[in-house]
Amino acid sequence: MIKDMTENEISLYxxxxxxxxxxxxxxxxxxxxQPYDVAKIYQxxxxxxxxxxxxxxxxxxxxxxxxxxxxxxxxxxxxxxxIEKSSKVLNLMDNDDLAxxxxxxxxxxxxxxxxxxxxxxxxAVQDIMKYPPETAGRLxxxxxxxxxxxxxxxxxxxxxxxxxxxxxxxxxxYVIDENSRLVGVVSYRDxxxxxxxxxxxxxxxxxxIYVTVTTDQEVVAQxxxxxxxxxxxxxxxxxxxxxxxxxxxxxxVVIKEANEDIEKLSAxxxxxxxxxxxxxxxxxxxxxxxxxxxxxxxxxxxxSGFEETLQKVVALAFFMPxxxxxxxxxGTQSLAVVVRGLISHDINKKVIFRLVMRELGVGICIxxxxxxxxxIIAYIWRGNxxxxxxxxxxxxxxxxxxxxxxxxxxxxLYRLKIDPAVASGPLITTLNDIFSLLTYFGIATMFLxxxx
Amino acid sequence: MIKDMTENEISLYxxxxxxxxxxxxxxxxxxxxQPYDVAKIYQxxxxxxxxxxxxxxxxxxxxxxxxxxxxxxxxxxxxxxxIEKSSKVLNLMDNDDLAxxxxxxxxxxxxxxxxxxxxxxxxAVQDIMKYPPETAGRLxxxxxxxxxxxxxxxxxxxxxxxxxxxxxxxxxxYVIDENSRLVGVVSYRDxxxxxxxxxxxxxxxxxxIYVTVTTDQEVVAQxxxxxxxxxxxxxxxxxxxxxxxxxxxxxxVVIKEANEDIEKLSAxxxxxxxxxxxxxxxxxxxxxxxxxxxxxxxxxxxxSGFEETLQKVVALAFFMPxxxxxxxxxGTQSLAVVVRGLISHDINKKVIFRLVMRELGVGICIxxxxxxxxxIIAYIWRGNxxxxxxxxxxxxxxxxxxxxxxxxxxxxLYRLKIDPAVASGPLITTLNDIFSLLTYFGIATMFLxxxx
Numbered sequence: 001m002i003k004d005m006t007e008n009e010i011s012l013y014x015x016x017x018x019x020x021x022x023x024x025x026x027x028x029x030x031x032x033x034q035p036y037d038v039a040k041i042y043q044x045x046x047x048x049x050x051x052x053x054x055x056x057x058x059x060x061x062x063x064x065x066x067x068x069x070x071x072x073x074x075x076x077x078x079x080x081x082x083i084e085k086s087s088k089v090l091n092l093m094d095n096d097d098l099a100x101x102x103x104x105x106x107x108x109x110x111x112x113x114x115x116x117x118x119x120x121x122x123x124a125v126q127d128i129m130k131y132p133p134e135t136a137g138r139l140x141x142x143x144x145x146x147x148x149x150x151x152x153x154x155x156x157x158x159x160x161x162x163x164x165x166x167x168x169x170x171x172x173x174y175v176i177d178e179n180s181r182l183v184g185v186v187s188y189r190d191x192x193x194x195x196x197x198x199x200x201x202x203x204x205x206x207x208x209i210y211v212t213v214t215t216d217q218e219v220v221a222q223x224x225x226x227x228x229x230x231x232x233x234x235x236x237x238x239x240x241x242x243x244x245x246x247x248x249x250x251x252x253v254v255i256k257e258a259n260e261d262i263e264k265l266s267a268x269x270x271x272x273x274x275x276x277x278x279x280x281x282x283x284x285x286x287x288x289x290x291x292x293x294x295x296x297x298x299x300x301x302x303x304s305g306f307e308e309t310l311q312k313v314v315a316l317a318f319f320m321p322x323x324x325x326x327x328x329x330x331g332t333q334s335l336a337v338v339v340r341g342l343i344s345h346d347i348n349k350k351v352i353f354r355l356v357m358r359e360l361g362v363g364i365c366i367x368x369x370x371x372x373x374x375x376i377i378a379y380i381w382r383g384n385x386x387x388x389x390x391x392x393x394x395x396x397x398x399x400x401x402x403x404x405x406x407x408x409x410x411x412x413l414y415r416l417k418i419d420p421a422v423a424s425g426p427l428i429t430t431l432n433d434i435f436s437l438l439t440y441f442g443i444a445t446m447f448l449x450x451x452x
Numbered sequence: 453m454i455k456d457m458t459e460n461e462i463s464l465y466x467x468x469x470x471x472x473x474x475x476x477x478x479x480x481x482x483x484x485x486q487p488y489d490v491a492k493i494y495q496x497x498x499x500x501x502x503x504x505x506x507x508x509x510x511x512x513x514x515x516x517x518x519x520x521x522x523x524x525x526x527x528x529x530x531x532x533x534x535i536e537k538s539s540k541v542l543n544l545m546d547n548d549d550l551a552x553x554x555x556x557x558x559x560x561x562x563x564x565x566x567x568x569x570x571x572x573x574x575x576a577v578q579d580i581m582k583y584p585p586e587t588a589g590r591l592x593x594x595x596x597x598x599x600x601x602x603x604x605x606x607x608x609x610x611x612x613x614x615x616x617x618x619x620x621x622x623x624x625x626y627v628i629d630e631n632s633r634l635v636g637v638v639s640y641r642d643x644x645x646x647x648x649x650x651x652x653x654x655x656x657x658x659x660x661i662y663v664t665v666t667t668d669q670e671v672v673a674q675x676x677x678x679x680x681x682x683x684x685x686x687x688x689x690x691x692x693x694x695x696x697x698x699x700x701x702x703x704x705v706v707i708k709e710a711n712e713d714i715e716k717l718s719a720x721x722x723x724x725x726x727x728x729x730x731x732x733x734x735x736x737x738x739x740x741x742x743x744x745x746x747x748x749x750x751x752x753x754x755x756s757g758f759e760e761t762l763q764k765v766v767a768l769a770f771f772m773p774x775x776x777x778x779x780x781x782x783g784t785q786s787l788a789v790v791v792r793g794l795i796s797h798d799i800n801k802k803v804i805f806r807l808v809m810r811e812l813g814v815g816i817c818i819x820x821x822x823x824x825x826x827x828i829i830a831y832i833w834r835g836n837x838x839x840x841x842x843x844x845x846x847x848x849x850x851x852x853x854x855x856x857x858x859x860x861x862x863x864x865l866y867r868l869k870i871d872p873a874v875a876s877g878p879l880i881t882t883l884n885d886i887f888s889l890l891t892y893f894g895i896a897t898m899f900l901x902x903x904x
Contacts, residue, residue, distance in 0.1 A: 032657060033742050034661060035679075036679050054794075101512070102606065106842065128873070158771070160644070161644050161645075164641050164644045165645065165646050171623070187512050188640075189617075191623060192612070192616045193613075193616050206484065207484045225489075225707065226488045228487075229700075230682060230699070246679075247699050247700070248680035248681075248683070250703065251699065251702065251703055254703065255706060258501075258707075258710030258713070259792055261710070263456065265465075272785075272789050273789065273792070273793055274793045274803060274807055276810070278810050278814055278817065279813075279817065281810065282730060282814045282818055283783070285785050285818060286821060288781070289778055290821075290825070292774075292778050293774060293822055293825065293826060295774075295777070296686060296774025296775070296778065297774055297833075299773040299777075300770035300773060300774060303769055303770050303773075304770045307766055309467075313757055314763050316758070317755055317762055317769045319748075319752055319890050320752075320772060320773070321748050321772070321885060322744075322747075322748025322752060323775075323879070324773060325747070326744050326745060326748065327815075329740070329744055330737070330741060333737050337725065339725050341725055341726045355726055356724075358728070358730050360634075361730035361731075362730055362733050365691070365730065365734035365738075366737060366738055368610050369738060369742075370745055371733075373713060373745065374745060381749075399741075433773060449663035
């Protein structure tokens, strides 16, 4: 019955049960829905029904719902619930989501919530918040099952059963020694296939792939992706197991990081989406545009230094957009290759050398091809052979340098521990513009007597 | 012991066991390694040891190894093994990876491998290959556990145990009726917590979230991401359960799609990475650059139409790079917002209208700000008030149109079912260049008498 209902029909049914105060039917319907769906219904629910909706929901469902909402919606929901009910919900939330929520609150609000929560959960989430953002320590959850290396398979299975409700991920059971240090891992598949009397330390994998609390989230994502893991254990500096990062959080990280890369490469500044208000969006885009305005004036100043040459051969201006556009674009192409490659490759002197040599070769190939092409076109168009040579030579040199700049600059920034995706854009654009104009007008001025 | 060894030490140990022909020690070490690590060792192994390395590996490890290699390495490995051993390995590979490998072979090779494989696996992978690439049908695997809705919990757990080795994912058991249609799902956690005598159709979720064989892989990824699933079931047009897509494949899809978006936005063409050969990389980048060359010449032709104006007021050339750069960039900023938003938002008339209005507002804000700024600067620099007005007005209009173009063009392409990320770049660049030049020189020509 429910599986054949559309989203609309489900929403209407929910509203009906709220109006008619039929809690049992309400709960039966909610039980069949995923957290994402409950959140969608909640977000589209008319204001007047929200209070009862929240009151009807069980606390564990409320916790799941909280994890699907954005910050404003979360605070709004906690307001409606009141302090006492809120703390029950916060106790049930996953620590990583809770840490994110508390992190963005004012200190007073945060402390008042923390003091209402039960002590163990409160301590756990405060521990997480000690770690820097975008590290494994912040992403991890403490809802996992650990077993001692001296357990038998039967004891491990029993523990698994008793923790089945609590644990976020049951795929891997991490094995710790008497000092809580991570010493091995068994998958629950291994448990299913083993004899009940076997000892854990006989069947466990000793060579556990792990990350540390300070590991960057991109490296965590890379690890999970390489090994096709469902979760990865997190240890502290004493190799004590303190949490796990699950693959769904990794998926969210990858998507978020991909969006950030796209933002940076197109210099849109801090995240702008369809909902951002006009003035806010304009304010976020202006800084970069104003910077470009001044960089553009540097180019203008350079051209004005060759005012005499330009006055004598106005046709030189006709090729400016083309040279600038192509030089800029070859730089961007190289930049994109390097930025993506830095994520998935191990970087050493040999890799860098080969890459730079390859890009030099590419620059020469496209430089020669485009230079010859434009020389012919310029000659045919303006009937001036020397003009063709001047434009062709300029394009040749600027394409090579542009390609190399797009390769070398992000590598240098990476070495200086600056994020290449965000800083390379402006640097490469500026340098390529300046260089291409100097080259172009420089060569034109050298051949001025032959051009007129 | 092994857990303390570095990668280098493990490699050396492996080579030692190969040289001394100690198969048992070799196998004991390999047993402790993840497929990704075995692949890394294999790739760095000196040629002379590869044959024995492969002969020593068990067939299931060889299948896992195959799934970590790229196409050339896979074909190389199959060559070394020979037809008979290869078919044993192919029988054990996951169907989705197998389909990818076979798809890229010549038809003769593909047929010869398929005929050597066991019939069931061969049919399964040929079925997958009927589906279009980048769909759920191609990503899915048939290694999952299904149960009938009339089973008891005890029978389901028994089936789980017997399939524990075979199934790729054991988190969810999909429930089918007597016609093999998908009717429900139970999680392994639910089984652990239920009474052995309960019936499956009493405890199962009926409202199963699923995808169809033709669902695009980006939508599959979106579904897994929204619901935090470990796997999602795939049904055909009769709602018969035919496979599952696991989260590790989704993670790979998301990363690949993100890279493709970055490539498209920076117009690097087909994937270029650190390994691509010089001539190949140049050949992949040239088409776009040559297109830019001709687009640049269109701009040049427009400027040449205003040759007289330019001859009289050469200073107009000084502001060309700035206007072009800013107009282009505001277009790219808007483009990035739209491209990202199209992935995560539902698009309807209301959303589009609000977005275009917002972008118009943003264009006006940044247009006014930058126009005023540049007017002042141009006046101070060149001492010519009218020049400042001309440049400022041009910038005002081109920034508004540039921002709108960057918003409207991808939306139009999206409506025409053309990928906005790949086609918008050139269109927006071209249109913005042409428009900004026409506006700039048009206004300058109108005010020419006041400029000189």
